[in-house]
Amino acid sequence: MADKTSECTKKQCDDKCNHFGKPNPKNGWYLRDTIVNRYEENKTEPPEYLTDEQIYLETEAIISWVDLGNSDDKTEIEKRIRAVRNMPVSVEVECDIDKEKDEKALDEKADKFFAHHFHPGEVMRVVTEGSGYFDVKDLNNRWIRRPLSKGDIYIISSGCYHRVCLDTKKKMKAVMLHYDKKGLEQKFWPESETDPMHVQYIERMKCLRRSLNFQYKSRPGSVDCDKTLNRP
Numbered sequence: 169m170a171d172k173t174s175e176c177t178k179k180q181c182d183d184k185c186n187h188f189g190k191p192n193p194k195n196g197w198y199l200r201d202t203i204v205n206r207y208e209e210n211k212t213e214p215p216e217y218l219t220d221e222q223i224y225l226e227t228e229a230i231i232s233w234v235d236l237g238n239s240d241d242k243t244e245i246e247k248r249i250r251a252v253r254n255m256p257v258s259v260e261v262e263c264d265i266d267k268e269k270d271e272k273a274l275d276e277k278a279d280k281f282f283a284h285h286f287h288p289g290e291v292m293r294v295v296t297e298g299s300g301y302f303d304v305k306d307l308n309n310r311w312i313r314r315p316l317s318k319g320d321i322y323i324i325s326s327g328c329y330h331r332v333c334l335d336t337k338k339k340m341k342a343v344m345l346h347y348d349k350k351g352l353e354q355k356f357w358p359e360s361e362t363d364p365m366h367v368q369y370i371e372r373m374k375c376l377r378r379s380l381n382f383q384y385k386s387r388p389g390s391v392d393c394d395k396t397l398n399r400p
């Protein structure tokens with residue numbers, strides 16, 4: 169039976185629960201509401217950890233990894249990435265403090281990845297060098313942060329708000345994969361909140377909760393999910 173930690177405070181937790189309090193470096197965590205330096209971990213106090221399985225249930229984001237090996241051979245790396253999901257459009261992106269003119273130039277480049285948005289189709293990202301964070305928003309409008317390093321992948325559904333952030337090392341290279349060029353499009357918050365793709369994403373997540381009888385407590389002002397537990 170999984171441990172129940174003293175930090176476990178969510179209502180849905182029972183004796184089988186392993187919510188929170190697990191300082192596994194590969195776990196994600198909820199971000200605190202106020203962020204001074206986005207490149208830091210910014211955990212809540214006390215930290216609220218989530219496993220990748222829990223992040224999936226909260227957001228539909230799949231987080232996993234692929235063995236990229238030790239070679240710098242781009243063809244080999246691409247082959248290993250495409251074995252996971254063979255998306256035809258791939259774009260390499262890089263943010264590296266040593267390759268920018270100064271901190272300000274890096275911050276400006278990083279701003280583009282940090283603006284929260286969704287894509288009109290499913291996308292996959294693979295970290296090929298360095299490290300950083302994947303931030304994804306749950307139905308209560310809380311940000312979940314998951315640290316990333318070489319070989320980590322994430323797959324995000326259309327309509328799911330997310331963003332990417334460097335960590336304090338300020339070096340990350342990744343490959344972005346899409347099924348078509350339209351997938352490169354970004355729909356930014358808040359203008360896109362009423363976009364049908366985001367609305368459908370919310371409805372899909374509610375459906376997932378219904379199917380799992382997921383005990384969900386919404387915060388004031390957030391998406392009301394409680395009613396989804398009651399079958400009409």
Ligand SMILES: [Fe+2]
Binds near residue numbers: 285286287330
């Ligand atoms: Fe994105």
